[in-house]
Amino acid sequence: MLKPIDDFFQKHNIKVYGHCSLSNSDKEKILLSRDIVNLLNSAIVFGIPLSGSVIMNLEDGPDLLYLHHYRQANYLLDRISFGLATIVEDCGYMAVPIPASQIVDWKNQRAYVSHKHFALLSGLGWFGRNNLIVNSVYRSRLRFATVLTSIRFETEPKILGFHCGSCRKCIEMCPAGAITETPEGFNHIACFEKIKELTRQKNISQYICGMCIKACEKWE
Numbered sequence: 001m002l003k004p005i006d007d008f009f010q011k012h013n014i015k016v017y018g019h020c021s022l023s024n025s026d027k028e029k030i031l032l033s034r035d036i037v038n039l040l041n042s043a044i045v046f047g048i049p050l051s052g053s054v055i056m057n058l059e060d061g062p063d064l065l066y067l068h069h070y071r072q073a074n075y076l077l078d079r080i081s082f083g084l085a086t087i088v089e090d091c092g093y094m095a096v097p098i099p100a101s102q103i104v105d106w107k108n109q110r111a112y113v114s115h116k117h118f119a120l121l122s123g124l125g126w127f128g129r130n131n132l133i134v135n136s137v138y139r140s141r142l143r144f145a146t147v148l149t150s151i152r153f154e155t156e157p158k159i160l161g162f163h164c165g166s167c168r169k170c171i172e173m174c175p176a177g178a179i180t181e182t183p184e185g186f187n188h189i190a191c192f193e194k195i196k197e198l199t200r201q202k203n204i205s206q207y208i209c210g211m212c213i214k215a216c217e218k219w220e
């Protein structure tokens, strides 16, 4: 990582961050103008942990405390992305800050990029059975943001393999039955339908759930 970027993350107490190169296949999936995408070479990804205590408070789906906390996490991620993009541009490179949580293609439920995909490629965790990035320290409660840039980094991170092992806690916890033995088998439609039902019942104005984050935590 370039020193100004390292310094920026340290100043903002960001402990989980990394970078990865953009392959042609990655670039095809970015929902931005081709004029910009053709000039981009890498993604800088960083994560902030949701409060373990707020997650522990969840009982049978999302609650108002989690809703507020989730929104604040996204605001914080977006503010940090904004500042990081300024630093990168000041260093003479292009930088596109991607919102932490913004669907731009509702039909296919897609954002400009998949932060989780880039977090995986950046070695920040593995794809768990719950379809979330599992980090060795913060488990599944990291939320991510990405800044796409023209920087070409000299080193590539090591991608982590599947480390869920014999754990099945999220399979047992999921009210939708959406989680299976493998991340590839994750049932996105069942998950989304259950989230819609839970948020409607509880009058939560955002599509969130949190139960498979809670399941993944190692409580002391």
Ligand code: SF4
Residues within 6 Å of the ligand: 130, 173, 174, 175, 176, 177, 178, 179, 190, 191, 192, 194, 195, 208, 209, 210, 211, 212, 213
């Ligand atoms: S978000 Fe909720 S419904 Fe979706 S997989 Fe996780 S626990 Fe299941």
Ligand code: SF4
Residues within 6 Å of the ligand: 128, 129, 130, 131, 134, 140, 163, 164, 167, 168, 169, 170, 171, 215, 216, 217
């Ligand atoms: S709860 Fe267990 S199986 Fe589910 S993602 Fe976390 S480590 Fe993997």
